[in-house]
Amino acid sequence: MIEQALSGLWYGFGVAFEPHNILWCFVGVLVGNMVGVLPGMGPLATISILLPLTFGMKPVGAILMLGGVMYGAQYGGAICSILLNLPCHPPHAVTCLDGFPMTKQGRGGVALGLTVFASFVGASWGITEMIFLSPLLVKAALQFGPAEVCSLMLLGLLAGSTLARGSPIKGVAMTVLGLFLGSVGTDLETGSERYTFGMTELDDGIELIALALGLFGIAEFMNSVNQVAPINTKYTNVGIKDMRPTKADMKRAFFPMWRGTIVGSLCSLIPGTGPTIASFVAYATEKKISKHPEKFGTGLIEGVVCPEASTHSSVQGDFIPTMSLGIPGDAVMALLLGALMIQGIVPGPQLISQHPDIFWGLVASFWIGNIMLVLLNVPLIGIWVKMLAIPYRYLYPSAMFFVCIGVYAANNDFFQVGEVAVIGLFGYVLLRLGFHPAPILLGFVLGPRFEENFRRAMLISRGDILVFVERPISAVFVALCAILIGSQIYFRLKGAKADLEPAAENAVGGEAPTSLAAQRVPATPAE
């Protein structure tokens, strides 16, 4: 087993080191790092913008680049949090708590330096986990019939919608909406059109890119236009010399870093708990076991490295269910899966054996990409810091152009550009009503496959719905779903909904319907 994984990894490095692949990986992490730094651009919007550009590429290069954006943005987001106190990227919101006080004490560089180091450790752990765990999962998943796949998807969807931010019931509503949107277009089995209202452009369904860019691009811009506080660049003068930590810092950061890594990897194993939750849990755990919890929030290095290591470990770990089972844990993973599907690759347990170049190439590129990111972040920190000062009024109009042309280029059709505007307006209404749109994407990507497997399961069982509890593996998934729903109701009645989340959000500052809106809330120091 281990031998097999190592030979796979060796093969993967061969793929990832091919010149064009390494170039795409570099482009991905560079762009990711850039948008991570920029307040107001998230990895979701960026990946959707880049998605149409990958149509002409080979699948390996495309997925390497898009994956690079994902974890590259995590490196950049930390800079934003530590130096500006802007929790513009949810996973790094908690890093502000101790990161910004350190900056005020003039130790922002040290915080950044150790963050890069902790990130690398966390990511390496996550990748290792992926190498050894994915083949095991695949082995189990290859035994699955349509009924098992169906109930596993149900579990993934439920976890993705209830464990994410915001009210669980609203999350479920968004997932259902996403599943519905996935069914728009021509029905695969009978060929009849559904919900197209006579528009032939909708025969192929709603365009994934239009949906993603509407919800995470336009809706987000509407939410943050004229709301972004001017950025305080007082503390952003950080050079490479400031980043070197002292020996004492290293010593203090060592164990929290590993604890964060472990917490993150555990969180990534539970579907639906993405990096944001991982970082909050890690911070809370670190505070709990610390000998001086009262000092947290005053600029402790532990409070910076622990959530950061956790975030990165969880980001890489999130790829495990996505790549080995074809069940994405959050919206970004759903988008990556969508990118694979556009390339004609069917996600699922057969992916590793059918397309080993994609899987192992991706794993190997994670390592290469993370090393690139360390190299990008340490010597070039001055450039990234300068990018923080790009004002939002230049950013969002330019992004609007990329949204429009990206959606157009997907099909060379103006219809989709109109589609994105409509979805954007709808997405903003949803945001204002307190819905988080991320589960829509999850449901949308899984929807057609869910329906297909559901129909097949029903056909095989001759219309007996009990097949889902009669088959043992499927019954386990259904039971887990029931436990998930039951515990949510229980916490709701007890009045203490997952106490870590409100606590953390209070700490960062009130309700944060979206990443950027949070910027208004935290106290940016007056001078």
Next chain:
Amino acid sequence: MRLSNSLRELIGKRDFYAGGLMLLLGLGIALKGTTYRAGTLMHMGPGFLPTALGVLLMLLGIAIAAASLAPGPDEHGGDQSLLPEHPQWWAWFCILMSPIAFIFFGRYFGMAPGTFACVFIAALGDKTASWKGTIILASVVTVFGVSLFSYFLQVPMPILTWRGEF
């Protein structure tokens, strides 16, 4: 008396509208879904799953609205208004008009005018936008965008045309 009070309270809550929207959406989906063939459980027709999802969405909508009746602050805290503190009608309008402008100018005049109009209109939404700055920004993005997408990525859209395709 108590009923009317709680009704008034309900109407003041954001979640009431959130639930209501889901209920309406679900109703629409389910009603439209019944016009497609539902089939049997064993041989499901195209209408089966969407109709079921519509009904489920209706139920969730009712649950969301009902949950807002529960006493105590919900996740919105004191903020129950539908509009944000400072509504940005003009900016919202600009952002939504920007893709429309891209469609119109892109279709009839080509990629460069489409890009310019798209960026220009979106940028007008910012409070601090000046004519000069907006024009410069739109020009820069146009030059950069056209060279990237037309020359480098070969997007098949004429750069400059006159009522190219109707």
